[in-house]
Amino acid sequence: METIFFYLVALVTIVSGYLVIRCQSPVNSGLALVNTFFCLAIFYVMLYAPFMAAIQVIVYAGAIMVLILFVIMLLNLGTESRKRYTHGVVWAAIASLLVLLVEVFFIKRGRVTGAEGDITDYLIKNEGHTELIGKALYTEFLLPFEIASILLLVAIVGAVVLAKKDV
C-alpha cells in the first residue's frame, strides 16, 4: 500500500516539476511549483517529519509562493505574448542529463553512511517531532539559529532598500 502511494506521489511530484519548467506563463509555473511543494510535504509526512511538512506548506507554499505570485502580478507578466520563452535547449538538456546520470550513478553504486543518531520513530511518536526539533535548535544549534535571524533581518532591510524608488 505504502509503495503504491509512494509511486503515485512521486509521479505527481515529477510531472508537476516538469510543468514548472515547461509552462509558458509564469503564473502556471508558479501553480505547478505549489503542487510540487505539497507533494514534498507528503513525502516529509511519510518520512516521520510532520513539523517539516507543516513548515513546508506554511513557509514555501504559503509565504514564498505568495511573494513570487505577487511580484508576477505587480510586473504584469501573465499577459506576455506568445514569443520564444527558452534558450540554449540542447546544451541545457545535455548538462542536466549529465547531472542526472552522475546522481543516479552515485545512488546506485554508493552506500549511505554517516553518523547514526538515536532519534527513532518510536521516540518521535512519543515525544513529538516539534519538541525534538525545538530542543535541538535551542541547545545544540543556538548560534546558527541566531545567525539565521540576523540573516533574515538583513534580507528585510535589503529588500526594502532595493525596492524603494529613490534611496
Add this chain to the structure above:
Amino acid sequence: MSVYHYLTVSAILFALGTYGVLTRRNAIVIFMCIELMLNSVNLTFIALSRHLNNLDGQIFVFFVMTVAAAEAAVGLALMIAFYRNRETIDVDQINLLKW
C-alpha cells in the same frame, strides 16, 4: 520504502531544476527553478535524516528554508528594481555586465 527511492526522486527533481535554470528566459521562472532545486536537496536531507535516525539533517533543512526566504525577498526586490529601469526581466536583455 528505502532511502534510495527518495534519493532518486530528489535527483530527478534536481535535474529538472537545472534544466529550467539553464533554458528559461524569464527571471522569475529561473527563480522558481532554483526553489525547486533547493527543495529537492531538502528532500535528500530529510530522507537521510530518517535513514540515519539523526535529527541534524532536519535542522539543516530549517536553515535552508531561512536562506531561501531571504533569497526570495532580495531576489524579487532586485527584479522589481530592474523592471523599473528596463521594462523587462528577460535574462537575454540583462547583459550590462556581460563582456
